[in-house]
Amino acid sequence: MMASAAEAIADIEDGASVGIAGFGLSHRYPSTLISALAEKGTRGLTVYCNGLGQPGFPTGHVLAENHQIAHLVTCFSARPGVVSEAEKQIDAGEMTLEMVPQGTLVERMRAGGAGLAAIYTPTGFGSEIAEGKDIRYFDGRPYVLERAITTDFALIRAQQADHFGNVVFRGGSQNFNVSFAKAARVTIVEAEEIVETGAIAPEDVDLPGVFVTRVVPITVRMDIRNLPKRANRPPSSAKEYLGKPALTREQIGRRAAALLPDNSVVNLGAGLPVQVANWVRDRPVVLHAENGLLNYGGFATDEELDPDLHDAGGMFVTTRDGTSFFDSVTSFEIARGGRLYAVILGTYQVGANGDLANWSAPGMIGGGIGGAMDLAAGAQHVFTTLEHCDSRGRPKLVERCEFPLTMPNCVDAIITDLALLRRPSRGGRDPGRFTLEEIAAGFTVDEVLSMTGMSVDVADPVGVMQEAWL
Template sequence: MPNDKIFPSPEAAVADVPDGATIAVAGFGLTQSFPSSLTVALRAQGAKELCIVANSLGEGPYRSMTLIENHQVKRLIVSFSARASGDRSPAEQQIAAGDIEVELVPQGTLVERLRAAGAGIGAVFTRTGVGTVVAEGKEVRTIDGVDYVLEKALPVDYALIRARRADRFGNLDFAGVGRNFMPSFAKGAQIAIAEVDEIVEGALPPESIDLPGIFVDRVVLQTADVKPRFWAARPGAGSDAAQEYNGKRGWTRGEMAKITADLIPEGSYVNLGVGMPTLVSNHIAGRDVTLHGENGVLGYGEAAAEEDYDPALYNAGGEYVRLRPGGSYFESVTAFEMVRGGHVDAVVLGGFQVDAHANLANWSQPAMVGGGIGGAMDLVAGGGTVMVMMTHTAKNGAHKLVAECDYPLTGPACVDIVVTDLAVFRWNGERFVVERVADGFSFDEIAELTDFPLVASPEFTAREGAFARD
């Protein structure tokens, strides 16, 4: 057994990376869990024509994006290639110019393909992506009456990962949700390089080891001192934000989150997607509802304050949260086992479009270069109740409840409940039924702002539809 895997510096650890290498680079969201010292060292090393495998590319000079800014990347295999709004990133600019090829992969499929490569498995069948562009050109096989897409294993030449502690044997200990993609990326690599905050004297206690050293080839101490960034809601996207219709204010995002939380049955395990759905976590206090994050956390709760937060505890939106009693951490492979295995009862997602056939589109729209599939395709394929939170129309007035989705689908016929800032809709197997409308709005107004016919539930009345709290 190799007895010393410690390298003197990040530069030494990446010195042999050749042009054209395929490199899995860990990291979550825009700033969390990136092996920043290694990416900076690889930029200085200068290897070209790289294929980067990643969940997201991050931002700034310390993440994967720095390699793209330096024109070292030829191909991307990622879950996120684009921002939903704002200026185009260097990656989007180079993709649009044809300088970088991109393959978008659902997050759960990405980690499973890398895990399969490390386990000597050539391919896996998954329900994720059935009926979407992800399945195009791939074998779809019906097994016991269910359609599955064949996804090939994804071996890589190198993996750059991050951990809290290591020993000279390459054993790793992760902090909080910081383990997310690290184990699967390391297992799928010929050479796995771990950047750590601390290298212990002697050896890590066996019970503290989250990834055994057999999967890790090189260990370096971090040299890029990158401070955690506290993520707060974008201007106009906080809980008090509200959109106007016909000169009247719809429900605020906070009110929508409260309404959505009230629709979740007691005893449920629930996944909250990025964006507006993350606000639901502020409305489960005192309830028997357990929140699940695909980044590797079960049992988190409300948002943390900037003056008191744990940088190793964040939700799927990269926002810092609290851990409730009984909470736990695990890697992303395990997180998606919980989803695809049917252990998660409900998911709450944002949406660009929901149509009259209960189809959902929430990962790409025309203004985007590529898109951001993330874990949404895995989540809607898991068999749990799918709830969508979104504004009733786009800011320019375009319908979001449409007759037919014309954006790429996240999942076909998967939506059970829609909560907009004007109404609550429930799918009855044939159509969406209005259960409730915002105070000051009529059923006819809601129908006018919806691109398909609506029907009111038998129990619906204008008074019952109003938003009224104690």
């Protein structure tokens, strides 16, 4: 144990590589250690992270605001609605950027910590992430070569640690901490509670002390209840087309939930897909979140809010009987290992051939890959939930995607605020065109087709979306 964070990070010198754990905009960043590193002023850092977090708060963005980062390796370099200091520096050429899928990042860290040189992964094939990398085929399927990662330092946050370095995480807050710790030469842990060696039962240790170099007490915390939130249209409000209301965001989630069979394991992506959680209710549908939750429940009320219980979209959630927690490596083993019946993702565009484009749009510096590439590569089915047209009235369902691809030819079902379209599952052959199966009440088939930018078949008869969940 060390007396202060300043002492613990004193040997992080200019040019060092640092893995910084934490999830989303605000969840369990090592704010004490980040603040100390910002105060020290070390420059030229290579930073590995899921994302830099919420600007203006003690997250990784503090280091960007201090111009301490030279190279950023991340899953989220940009989010809609605001241009961060990091984006400005990347755009100006002051900071270089490498975008990496979330599951690939933790697997590269896991490999580095395990003494491996590289891995082959199905994630990223068919996207610009795979450009220039070695592609090999195993059993007829393409895999991308990714180099393992090791770092000089890792900064992580824990609920409890002992003087031997054994660490306990709480709830869904293991995420990146474990793989980042194992990949680092020096792992520094800030802990909410530091106890004597032996006070933590052996079976409760989430990270053994052999992977931990230093432990310090937490002195800097984030008030997650009062963080600013990006302005979204309320889930209960409906967008209008041709002067008529379409489905609300809640209703899109409700229709998507009705597509899920009992006993299926389903991942919900960030954004609109999280609405599905409230419509699963007491059905035997198991929800999976890539930050490390399985079989969680609907949204938490203010009274139920627990900072260590959140989904991958940052929504605070409840537990159900049988809920389990784990780190992100295990989470992506579930995803890539074929154990997901479906992943439900938000997207910018879907192509007529099932191409998915959901991580970057014009004007973004990099973008937000998150876990989408891993999830699309591993799930048995890919569903997308989105609004039928963008804010300028342009179709999001297009003949050919103009935005960078997440994965080609992967989408099986599209649920918009105007329509449900499906095509036969991939199954090793060309599944053909999407079929318009349902439309929102109050609209005609011709009206929906007029706002659809891809060629589709039309079912006979076409159903009504609102009637499908009655």
